[in-house]
Amino acid sequence: MTSMDHLRKGWCPGAHRPMRSGDGLLVRVRPRAGSLSLASLRAIGSMAAQFGSGEIDLTNRGNLQIRGVTDDAFVALLGALDMAGLLDPSVEAEAVRNVVVDPLSGLDPQRADVRDLSASLEELLLRDVRLWSLPGKFKFSFSGVAAPRVGGRSADIMMAAGDDYFSIALDGAIGMRCDVARGNVVDAIHRLALAFVELKENDASFRRMRDAVARFGVARVFGLAGLQIPTISAGTEASGAPVGLLRRNESVFGVGVGLPFGRITADHLAVLCEHATAAGIEDVRTSPERVLVFPVSDAPRADELLRRANVAGLIVREDDIRLAMDVCPGSPACKNSRADTRRDAQRFADGFAGSLHGCSLHISGCEKGCARRTEASFTLVGRAGRYDIIRDGSADSMHVHDTIDADDLAAAISRLSLESAV
Numbered sequence: 001m002t003s004m005d006h007l008r009k010g011w012c013p014g015a016h017r018p019m020r021s022g023d024g025l026l027v028r029v030r031p032r033a034g035s036l037s038l039a040s041l042r043a044i045g046s047m048a049a050q051f052g053s054g055e056i057d058l059t060n061r062g063n064l065q066i067r068g069v070t071d072d073a074f075v076a077l078l079g080a081l082d083m084a085g086l087l088d089p090s091v092e093a094e095a096v097r098n099v100v101v102d103p104l105s106g107l108d109p110q111r112a113d114v115r116d117l118s119a120s121l122e123e124l125l126l127r128d129v130r131l132w133s134l135p136g137k138f139k140f141s142f143s144g145v146a147a148p149r150v151g152g153r154s155a156d157i158m159m160a161a162g163d164d165y166f167s168i169a170l171d172g173a174i175g176m177r178c179d180v181a182r183g184n185v186v187d188a189i190h191r192l193a194l195a196f197v198e199l200k201e202n203d204a205s206f207r208r209m210r211d212a213v214a215r216f217g218v219a220r221v222f223g224l225a226g227l228q229i230p231t232i233s234a235g236t237e238a239s240g241a242p243v244g245l246l247r248r249n250e251s252v253f254g255v256g257v258g259l260p261f262g263r264i265t266a267d268h269l270a271v272l273c274e275h276a277t278a279a280g281i282e283d284v285r286t287s288p289e290r291v292l293v294f295p296v297s298d299a300p301r302a303d304e305l306l307r308r309a310n311v312a313g314l315i316v317r318e319d320d321i322r323l324a325m326d327v328c329p330g331s332p333a334c335k336n337s338r339a340d341t342r343r344d345a346q347r348f349a350d351g352f353a354g355s356l357h358g359c360s361l362h363i364s365g366c367e368k369g370c371a372r373r374t375e376a377s378f379t380l381v382g383r384a385g386r387y388d389i390i391r392d393g394s395a396d397s398m399h400v401h402d403t404i405d406a407d408d409l410a411a412a413i414s415r416l417s418l419e420s421a422v
C-alpha cells in the first residue's frame, strides 16, 4: 500500500519552489501573458540540457517545466533563469501568477487581442499582496472568443471576448456570465479574486472558486465583488487544438506544433528553434493543449517548419491520436507510478488504427490523476504492470470496468470506443 501523501492536491511547483520527482527536481517556468520570446524558448532548452535531464514538459496550464534537475545544479539553474529574465521576484509572486491566455489571441483575425488584459492582471497579481493568499492552483484565463474555456479547460475566473463586450464567468457556473466593458475587465477580475480571498478567510475549506459558487450561488459571488447579477449565456465551446498550419480563409497566421504527451527533448527544441528563427519567427505562444504556437504568415516557411517538426516526431496534424490523450509522467519519472505510462501511451498510439470516435483517453500511473482533473471517456490507471479501465470517470474512481495487460491497450480501447460510438 502506498502512502497517500502523494495524493495531496492543491500545490503547483515553480522555479523558486521546485517539485521533487523520481527523475530529480521539476523546475517550472511560467510564460508572461502566455508567450515567450524565441530566445527565451531556446534558452530554456539549453538550460534543460545543461542543468537537467534534457527533457522539457509543456503543462496543461501552458507552462514549461525543466525535468531532472539535480540538487547541486538547482542554484545555478535559478541564476541562469534570472539572467534570462525568466524568474519571478519571489516564491509568492510566482505562485499567484497563474494565468492562461488564448494562444491565438492577436494572431487569428477573428479573435480579440486579450494579451494586454492578461499582462495587466499579471502585474496586479505581483503587486497586490492580498492576492498572494489565493490557493496555489487558483487560475485565471483570457479567451479571445466567446467560449470562456481556453483549450477546453476551466479556470477559476474566466474572461471571454464577445463581439462588442467582454464577459466574466466563474468555474462551477460557466453559463452565467457578467458582461463588462473592456476597460473594466481587469478591475472586475481583481474584485472577484479579492471576494474569494475574503470567503476563504471565513471558511478555509474553500479551495477553489467552484466551492464558493456551490455554497453561495454565482450571483452572490458576483455581488460580493460589486458586480451585476450575471446574464445567462448559451454555452459555446472552443474548437480543437491549434495544430498544423493555422489559417483564416486563405491567410496563414501561424503554425502549431504539439508535444507528444506534453514533452520535448532539448535537442528537438533546439532544432525547432533553429527552423523557427530561419522562418523569421520571434516569439512563441504556449497552449494548454500542450502545443507551441509560432506566429508566421509566410506559407512556405510555415510548411517547412511543420515538415521539420514532423521529422522530429512532434505533432503536426489535428487528427493525431496523441492529442486526445492525457498522460502523466509515470515511471520512472514519478516514484508513485505503477506503470511506464508514456512508453505504454506511445505503444498504444503506434498500434491503434482508426479513431477514438470523439472519446478522450487518460493514462495515469496512479489514482492521483495528475494529467487530467476532469472525467475522461476512458481512464487507465496503472496497477502492477496492468491497467484498470474506468469508463466516464476520473483516476480515483472506485468503479473499475476491467483490468487489462499493457499489451492489450489498443485492442481494448478500440473495442470500447466502437461500443461508445453505436
Ligand code: SF4
Pocket (backbone or CB within 6 Å): 006, 328, 329, 330, 331, 334, 335, 336, 337, 338, 364, 365, 366, 367, 368, 369, 370, 371
Ligand atoms: S498521476 Fe502519475 S505523475 Fe501523478 S502521482 Fe500518480 S503516477 Fe505520479
